[in-house]
Amino acid sequence: GENVEQHPSTLSVQEGDSAVIKCTYSDSASNYFPWYKQELGKGPQLIIDIRSNVGEKKDQRIAVTLNKTAKHFSLHITETQPEDSAVYFCAAFLIQGAQKLVFGQGTRLTINP
Amino acid sequence: DGGITQSPKYLFRKEGQNVTLSCEQNLNHDAMYWYRQDPGQGLRLIYYSQIVNDFQKGDIAEGYSVSREKKESFPLTVTSAQKNPTAFYLCASTRDGQSPYGYTFGSGTRLTVV
Numbered sequence: 001g002e003n004v005e006q007h008p009s010t011l012s013v014q015e016g017d018s019a020v021i022k023c024t025y026s027d028s029a030s031n032y033f034p035w036y037k038q039e040l041g042k043g044p045q046l047i048i049d050i051r052s053n054v055g056e057k058k059d060q061r062i063a064v065t066l067n068k069t070a071k072h073f074s075l076h077i078t079e080t081q082p083e084d085s086a087v088y089f090c091a092a093f094l095i096q097g098a099q100k101l102v103f104g105q106g107t108r109l110t111i112n113p
Numbered sequence: 114d115g116g117i118t119q120s121p122k123y124l125f126r127k128e129g130q131n132v133t134l135s136c137e138q139n140l141n142h143d144a145m146y147w148y149r150q151d152p153g154q155g156l157r158l159i160y161y162s163q164i165v166n167d168f169q170k171g172d173i174a175e176g177y178s179v180s181r182e183k184k185e186s187f188p189l190t191v192t193s194a195q196k197n198p199t200a201f202y203l204c205a206s207t208r209d210g211q212s213p214y215g216y217t218f219g220s221g222t223r224l225t226v227v
Binding site: 006009032034036041042043044045046089093099100101103104105106 | 119213
């Protein structure tokens with residue numbers, strides 16, 4: 001089945017700097033890769049996603065890149081702000097078999113003022 | 114506004130008791146999911162249902178049970194057979210089980226065994 005590895009598990013950056021979180025997946029048939037942000041005590045919220053026919057997608061300060069050959073994708077947050085502090089999860093959609101989202105382990109991002 | 118409502122927000126269970134977590138959605142979604150979240154382990158799938166009156170085991174179904182009698186509701190029962198039930202439980206839904214788009218999460222229930 002699909003396996004998604006996410007790194008780092010914790011990340012601390014200075015306000016205004018950039019943050020990068022990386023994920024790898026194992027099933028080359030996966031075709032959809034969302035990123036979720038989870039604030040304390042709340043459910044995850046979708047912040048950006050990318051489909052397998054696209055290499056990069058940007059939405060204001062956040063961007064996601066996908067390398068299908070290497071089977072990895074990354075979240076980039078620029079000009080970080082204190083409200084970016086949260087846990088971020090990547091996921092890959094397995095289209096064969098159970099057709100389900102498989103999540104990475106999560107990254108706790110802390111923005112230091 | 115459409116969304117997913119999980120209740121209660123906090124739940125305490127004595128050892129040996131069964132407890133049921135509620136999940137209701139008014140998004141008219143066909144598919145619903147239950148995840149368990151533990152620190153450092155991400156989200157693990159417990160059960161999912163792609164249509165009313167049908168559900169399948171996920172990766173960690175042992176000690177849990179579900180029902181899907183109505184499209185809007187997907188309750189999760191944590192039985193006494195679940196040896197380590199203390200965790201944060203998340204319910205989610207999508208328009209249909211074949212598509213991951215529009216995956217919506219509830220705000221979660223934190224279960225603690227006392």
